[in-house]
Amino acid sequence: MDRAVFLRALREPASMGGLAPAEWDVLLRQGRHVGALGRLAALAAGAGVLPAVPSRVRVRLEAALEDVEQQHRLIRWEVIRLRRALAGTGLPLVLPRARLHEVEAALLREGWKMEALSAYDERYYREWSHELPPLAHPKRHVMLDVHHNILPPTGRLRPDPRLLLEAAVPVTGDGLRVLGPADMVVHSACHLLQSGEHDKSLRDLGDLDALMRQFGAAPRFGDELAARAAALDVERPLFYALRFAARLFGTPIPDATVRAVRRAAPPALVRAAMDGLFDAAVEPGPPRDPPRRARLARAVLTARYHWLRMPPSLLARHLAHKIGGRKGRG
Amino acid sequence: MKLGALSASELTVRLARGGLDVDTGPFVVRVETEIPALAEELRLLYQDFPVDEGDGLADFHVSVRRPAGPLGLRRWWRQQAMAYLDDVRPFEPLPIAMALPMLEWSINWCAATQANHYVMIHAAVLERDGRALVLPGVTGAGKSTLCAGLALRGWRLFSDEFALIRPADGQVDPWPRPISLKNASIELIRRWAPDAGLSTPVPNTNKGTVAHLRPPVGSVARTGEPAMPAWIVFPAFARDAAPRLTRLPRARAFFKLADCSFNYESLGLRGFTTLSRMIDGCDAYEFTYSSLEDALSLLGALPLP
Numbered sequence: 026m027d028r029a030v031f032l033r034a035l036r037e038p039a040s041m042g043g044l045a046p047a048e049w050d051v052l053l054r055q056g057r058h059v060g061a062l063g064r065l066a067a068l069a070a071g072a073g074v075l076p077a078v079p080s081r082v083r084v085r086l087e088a089a090l091e092d093v094e095q096q097h098r099l100i101r102w103e104v105i106r107l108r109r110a111l112a113g114t115g116l117p118l119v120l121p122r123a124r125l126h127e128v129e130a131a132l133l134r135e136g137w138k139m140e141a142l143s144a145y146d147e148r149y150y151r152e153w154s155h156e157l158p159p160l161a162h163p164k165r166h167v168m169l170d171v172h173h174n175i176l177p178p179t180g181r182l183r184p185d186p187r188l189l190l191e192a193a194v195p196v197t198g199d200g201l202r203v204l205g206p207a208d209m210v211v212h213s214a215c216h217l218l219q220s221g222e223h224d225k226s227l228r229d230l231g232d233l234d235a236l237m238r239q240f241g242a243a244p245r246f247g248d249e250l251a252a253r254a255a256a257l258d259v260e261r262p263l264f265y266a267l268r269f270a271a272r273l274f275g276t277p278i279p280d281a282t283v284r285a286v287r288r289a290a291p292p293a294l295v296r297a298a299m300d301g302l303f304d305a306a307v308e309p310g311p312p313r314d315p316p317r318r319a320r321l322a323r324a325v326l327t328a329r330y331h332w333l334r335m336p337p338s339l340l341a342r343h344l345a346h347k348i349g350g351r352k353g354r355g
Numbered sequence: 356m357k358l359g360a361l362s363a364s365e366l367t368v369r370l371a372r373g374g375l376d377v378d379t380g381p382f383v384v385r386v387e388t389e390i391p392a393l394a395e396e397l398r399l400l401y402q403d404f405p406v407d408e409g410d411g412l413a414d415f416h417v418s419v420r421r422p423a424g425p426l427g428l429r430r431w432w433r434q435q436a437m438a439y440l441d442d443v444r445p446f447e448p449l450p451i452a453m454a455l456p457m458l459e460w461s462i463n464w465c466a467a468t469q470a471n472h473y474v475m476i477h478a479a480v481l482e483r484d485g486r487a488l489v490l491p492g493v494t495g496a497g498k499s500t501l502c503a504g505l506a507l508r509g510w511r512l513f514s515d516e517f518a519l520i521r522p523a524d525g526q527v528d529p530w531p532r533p534i535s536l537k538n539a540s541i542e543l544i545r546r547w548a549p550d551a552g553l554s555t556p557v558p559n560t561n562k563g564t565v566a567h568l569r570p571p572v573g574s575v576a577r578t579g580e581p582a583m584p585a586w587i588v589f590p591a592f593a594r595d596a597a598p599r600l601t602r603l604p605r606a607r608a609f610f611k612l613a614d615c616s617f618n619y620e621s622l623g624l625r626g627f628t629t630l631s632r633m634i635d636g637c638d639a640y641e642f643t644y645s646s647l648e649d650a651l652s653l654l655g656a657l658p659l660p
Contacts, residue, residue, distance in 0.1 A: 047411030054416065054441050081412060088472040095621045
């Protein structure tokens with residue numbers, strides 16, 4: 026489906042004021058599909074176009090803003106619960122992989138449940154992944170991913186998680202910390218390039234764009250980002266992510282970062298291939314099923330993701346197992 | 356134009372090619388299906404609803420199709436129906452005979468997940484003299500039967516599943532879609548109103564046998580007229596029981612009501628404020644009943660709060 030309206034809405038929110046009802050019909054569905062409806066609504070409200078849109082659209086956008094508020098409330102509440110769960114055992118919320126089992130035990134004691142996994146999938150998570158098997162809270166209907174890194178330990182790129190922890194910044198003043206601004210951008214880039222869900226790429230790129238616009242104006246942020254990408258060994262994914270964001274959203278990128286990541290650029294042929302793949306993959310999706318071109322591109326990107334995620338011998342084993350027909354995730 | 360004014364063939368074609376926008380009041384639903392039998396049922400149940408010829412903007416997009424299955428075999432053998440709500444498929448495919456219940460459940464699913472501009476309560480709602488009666492209840496409490504019984508005898512139908520409460524002014528918006536009747540209720544309502552439009556009963560769904568009742572034309576014509584709730588009545592069907600109406604203290608009614616809400620918790624303060632105001636302006640009751648006649652006379656005599 027036509028993505029021009031979608032991209033334009035994110036790039037120039039004021040353009041939403043002039044959309045026809047039939048265009049809204051498509052835009053709202055695309056926004057929902059890629060998980061960007063809240064962002065569209067916030068942008069529309071920020072650009073002051075809410076009074077100008079058809080009343081039925083306004084109602085939907087206001088409902089989306091309501092959902093955003095609800096998510097914020099949910100996150101704050103869950104963080105309180107997590108701190109309570111871990112504080113009893115004297116654990117910090119962020120801690121090295123070696124002590125991951127302590128977190129797991131504390132969370133299970135507090136009522137979180139781990140989905141029953143096959144022995145293979147269990148091992149996949151424990152040994153080859155950068156997170157615990159997903160936890161769910163049966164009463165509160167929330168999922169929790171506990172990560173010890175931003176990329177899997179079996180991959181080609183090996184960021185040192187200690188660097189991430191050291192650079193974490195306080196967020197609430199009561200000891201809670203989040204990734205530093207440059208690390209947030211780096212994490213967003215890694216997620217975009219090295220996740221298996223390419224039907225959500227447009228949302229991830231939108232997130233990256235939002236982060237760059239929020240942090241990018243700070244003096245020296247360009248240098249800082251370049252330095253972090255080098256230190257964490259993720260210059261290549263950052264190169265791609267910023268390139269695609271700039272192409273689609275016109276994301277502003279500081280000169281210092283441009284110069285630094287250019288050094289990590291792949292050969293022209295590879296670059297052109299990735300450009301083509303990404304361009305085809307980032308369809309916003311419904312109303313119709315994605316075109317064959319997009320599905321093919323996503324399949325290739327997913328194959329690439331697996332290739333980068335594991336050494337060839339492990340990948341061969343993994344694929345043999347998965348193609349062998351046993352049901353599971355990972 | 357009303358849906359019933361479309362010829363059968365025109366309806367089938369429009370449903371199959373791009374879908375038909377049905378204006379159900381608070382939501383325009385784009386229905387798309389290639390299943391001819393489903394088109395016929397829709398014609399029966401939705402004949403009085405306006406078809407939105409306008410602007411191509413729908414709130415919900417529901418498509419019920421026949422999955423082809425391996426080698427396309429499902430097109431011929433043991434045909435199935437599958438609901439697509441854009442990219443979401445909330446239900447497993449079902450035998451094709453269940454296409455209509457599946458469509459109705461899909462539309463409900465859309466509202467329950469996407470209409471957070473309302474405080475939504477799982478309840479039947481009817482109106483008399485400008486005030487709304489809200490009948491919250493879990494499946495099996497008999498609220499749909501009660502709802503159908505009242506709607507066929509003078510009460511205006513708002514909904515048999517959703518109380519859509521507007522946080523801004525506390526009024527309930529009508530959404531008079533077909534009423535879903537289960538098992539013994541189907542025969543009961545047929546006897547209660549022999550002329551009522553009923554869809555073909557579908558056996559063996561996960562709710563037993565299901566049939567849908569066409570909403571009264573007078574209710575469909577007045578989707579634009581909300582009402583202030585006056586009575587909150589928690590029904591409980593009990594075979595052979597004498598009818599009994601008991602006042603419920605407000606605090607208890609509040610929690611029972613919140614418990615029946617789809618989105619009370621997620622709306623936070625807004626949900627709390629809306630429901631508290633609603634409770635303050637209403638009388639709440641528990642109601643045990645075994646016959647529609649009793650229900651009609653007792654509920655019809657409820658004093659204004």
